[in-house]
Amino acid sequence: MLIQFAIKNFLRQGLRSILNVLITAITIVTVIFNLSLLNGFQARATLNMVKTDVAGGHYRIAGFDLLSPTEWEDHTGLVPDSLKALPEDQKAETLILQGQIFPNNRLYPVQMRGVGPGQELLDLPLQGLKRFPEKITDQIPVVIGTKMAERTHLKQGDSVVLKWRDKFGAVDARDILVVDVVKLLNPRVDEGMVWLRLDHLQDMARREGEVSWVAVELFQGPVPDMEFHSVDDLMKDLLILLKNDRRNSIILWIILMFLAGISVFNTQILNVFKRQKEIGTLLALGVESKQVVRIFTWEGAVTAGISVVVAGLIAVPLFMWFQTVGLDVSHLEESTIPVRDAIFLEFNPFEIFYSITVVVALTILVAWLPVRKISHMDPTLALRGKAIT
Amino acid sequence: MLNTISKIPAQWKKTLFILTFSFGAFFSWPVFFISAEEIDANALVRAVDENLWATTKFIAGRLIIDNGRRVRTLKMDTWMQGVTRSYSVYKSPAREKGTKMLKRDSKLWMYTPRTDRKLLIAGHLLRQSMMGSDLSYEDMMEDKKLSKAYNAMVDRRETIEGKEYLVLHLIANDKTTTYQSRLGWVDPEKKIVRKEELYAKSGKLLKKVDYLDYRKIGNRLFPKKVIFRDTLKTNTQTTYVFDEIQFDVDIPKKYFSQSILKR
Numbered sequence: 297m298l299i300q301f302a303i304k305n306f307l308r309q310g311l312r313s314i315l316n317v318l319i320t321a322i323t324i325v326t327v328i329f330n331l332s333l334l335n336g337f338q339a340r341a342t343l344n345m346v347k348t349d350v351a352g353g354h355y356r357i358a359g360f361d362l363l364s365p366t367e368w369e370d371h372t373g374l375v376p377d378s379l380k381a382l383p384e385d386q387k388a389e390t391l392i393l394q395g396q397i398f399p400n401n402r403l404y405p406v407q408m409r410g411v412g413p414g415q416e417l418l419d420l421p422l423q424g425l426k427r428f429p430e431k432i433t434d435q436i437p438v439v440i441g442t443k444m445a446e447r448t449h450l451k452q453g454d455s456v457v458l459k460w461r462d463k464f465g466a467v468d469a470r471d472i473l474v475v476d477v478v479k480l481l482n483p484r485v486d487e488g489m490v491w492l493r494l495d496h497l498q499d500m501a502r503r504e505g506e507v508s509w510v511a512v513e514l515f516q517g518p519v520p521d522m523e524f525h526s527v528d529d530l531m532k533d534l535l536i537l538l539k540n541d542r543r544n545s546i547i548l549w550i551i552l553m554f555l556a557g558i559s560v561f562n563t564q565i566l567n568v569f570k571r572q573k574e575i576g577t578l579l580a581l582g583v584e585s586k587q588v589v590r591i592f593t594w595e596g597a598v599t600a601g602i603s604v605v606v607a608g609l610i611a612v613p614l615f616m617w618f619q620t621v622g623l624d625v626s627h628l629e630e631s632t633i634p635v636r637d638a639i640f641l642e643f644n645p646f647e648i649f650y651s652i653t654v655v656v657a658l659t660i661l662v663a664w665l666p667v668r669k670i671s672h673m674d675p676t677l678a679l680r681g682k683a684i685t
Numbered sequence: 686m687l688n689t690i691s692k693i694p695a696q697w698k699k700t701l702f703i704l705t706f707s708f709g710a711f712f713s714w715p716v717f718f719i720s721a722e723e724i725d726a727n728a729l730v731r732a733v734d735e736n737l738w739a740t741t742k743f744i745a746g747r748l749i750i751d752n753g754r755r756v757r758t759l760k761m762d763t764w765m766q767g768v769t770r771s772y773s774v775y776k777s778p779a780r781e782k783g784t785k786m787l788k789r790d791s792k793l794w795m796y797t798p799r800t801d802r803k804l805l806i807a808g809h810l811l812r813q814s815m816m817g818s819d820l821s822y823e824d825m826m827e828d829k830k831l832s833k834a835y836n837a838m839v840d841r842r843e844t845i846e847g848k849e850y851l852v853l854h855l856i857a858n859d860k861t862t863t864y865q866s867r868l869g870w871v872d873p874e875k876k877i878v879r880k881e882e883l884y885a886k887s888g889k890l891l892k893k894v895d896y897l898d899y900r901k902i903g904n905r906l907f908p909k910k911v912i913f914r915d916t917l918k919t920n921t922q923t924t925y926v927f928d929e930i931q932f933d934v935d936i937p938k939k940y941f942s943q944s945i946l947k948r
Contacts (some may be wrong), residue, residue, distance in 0.1 A: 366810055401919035457917050461812065462886065464860040469885040469917065 302594030320603035335642035351511040384414040405679040410497030424476035441486030576678025596663015726837035732876040745929040753920030794948035818923040
């Protein structure tokens with residue numbers, strides 16, 4: 297009976313109820329959208345990193361640190377037999393060395409990254425290197441990313457001098473030929489990077505059979521003289537960044553909840569003030585004050601329930617449309633965040649349930665808080681509309 | 686004398702002429718008849734080293750760095766002991782004043798008064814450009830005499846500004862030498878280098894060095910300035926001008942101690 301009474305009261309309030317429902321529904325939709333967008337961003341970034349660089353983890357030569365380029369050349373080694381035996385779709389041998397190119401006779405420091413031309417683990421568009429023989433002929437074939445091409449003003453078919461040091465410290469320089477300019481999903485493997493065949497780079501640096509790391513699909517157990525770096529280790533900076541983003545999104549979440557809460561709270565205060573005579577009549581008819589409080593609280597609960605339904609009605613077509621277009625994040629090309637194309641929503645059922653529960657609970661709470669004073673209301677004053685002034 | 690000669694019978698004159706010509710030709714062969722290939726190129730490089738390197742030397746000089754857009758001049762004093770030890774103090778410009786560099790064997794430390802810290806320039810940092818110049822720290826660190834690091838061969842003769850030079854082809858003795866080959870234009874009489882070209886292992890020309898305005902200091906010939914050019918870059922050059930040079934000077938021991946690297 298209380299619920300029926302509450303629903304009738306809810307409907308009688310007209311525009312105020314509609315506004316409350318809309319605000320609460322929009323809050324629910326926005327919170328879910330925000331969380332799902334972050335999930336989508338994280339999923340895309342992680343996928344791009346895994347596909348182009350990280351795979352299932354790296355077995356790195358002990359002491360190798362990508363952030364210490366001056367020490368890369370001190371940490372190379374032969375591939376252990378256990379990793380060498382892996383098929384090409386489960387490993388990608390990689391050698392990283394420092395070099396310098398001279399586009400337009402200006403010095404440009406680069407990372408020379410050599411990967412096995414036959415590897416199938418990483419999704420790198422380096423097919424252009426495959427057609428060249430194992431032995432370097434007159435020019436060294438390389439592939440660069442679009443970002444690198446833009447920075448260095450190099451294009452497909454261009455030649456430029458590459459200078460490097462071999463294993464023994466002798467300086468060497470030769471012309472490289474840009475055989476392809478490719479779009480790489482991950483800017484971390486694009487800018488400042490020159491991609492070569494692993495056998496060419498090993499030959500150039502007189503480091504036959506040596507690598508900096510072996511990317512693998514799955515952990516292969518401990519390997520002597522190598523350190524395993526898991527996907528989480530290798531993407532630590534990105535995960536911290538996303539964690540911070542998630543923390544920042546909580547601020548938006550709190551603001552939205554606050555707005556929705558204020559709306560319901562304000563409506564309830566107005567209800568109690570305007571419906572004093574109704575409250576007084578109910579009390580005079582013998583309805584207990586607790587029951588009157590429950591009626592008003594149920595009105596809040598009804599608002600929350602209808603908001604969830606309306607949120608669903610808004611969210612389903614909105615999210616379906618969004619999944620067809622995505623959010624363009626091409627501006628992130630300027631950063632090192634490994635996302636270049638559009639991102640899409642990635643729904644987490646637990647997060648959706650949790651968000652809805654919190655919004656509903658908050659709505660009921662703020663519906664209950666202002667009506668507590670009904671329990672102390674004098675029925676005679678309430679009947680005359682003077683219980684609250 | 687002329688009378689005496691005129692009294693000699695004609696057939697004897699002919700014999701005397703042949704003998705005299707043969708004698709003169711024998712003693713003047715180094716000048717007139719030697720082919721480039723017969724000169725001991727390694728001995729010549731050793732002589733060049735002997736001329737340039739002293740037990741100790743002091744140089745007050747300027748490093749003029751022209752990067753194509755602007756020219757910077759660094760003034761510095763340098764004390765050197767053999768090829769393995771050197772100590773430099775930068776005197777100007779104001780932002781570099783007080784910067785010190787100490788090279789000992791294969792290590793190089795740099796002290797900057799701004800940070801009041803000394804930094805060991807080691808490993809691959811040595812390959813970076815020194816103060817934005819066409820020289821790397823490693824070029825500055827070169828601690829082997831040419832005669833020790835390279836095996837020389839005479840490549841050809843070439844004339845520069847009316848003076849004939851022997852072009853020596855120097856090939857590194859071991860694979861750790863930075864520049865695996867060089868060409869040096871050497872004056873065989875004065876035992877001085879006029880210019881050098883430094884090559885990558887592949888044979889690509891990387892740097893050109895000109896040694897200009899030789900002057901006599903004591904019993905040595907020393908250039909007034911050396912110009913370095915990185916051939917992979919355009920419009921850049923670094924000139925090292927030697928304003929004052931003293932050979933075999935006494936250098937206080939503390940100059941080659943790390944304790945000197947402070948204000």
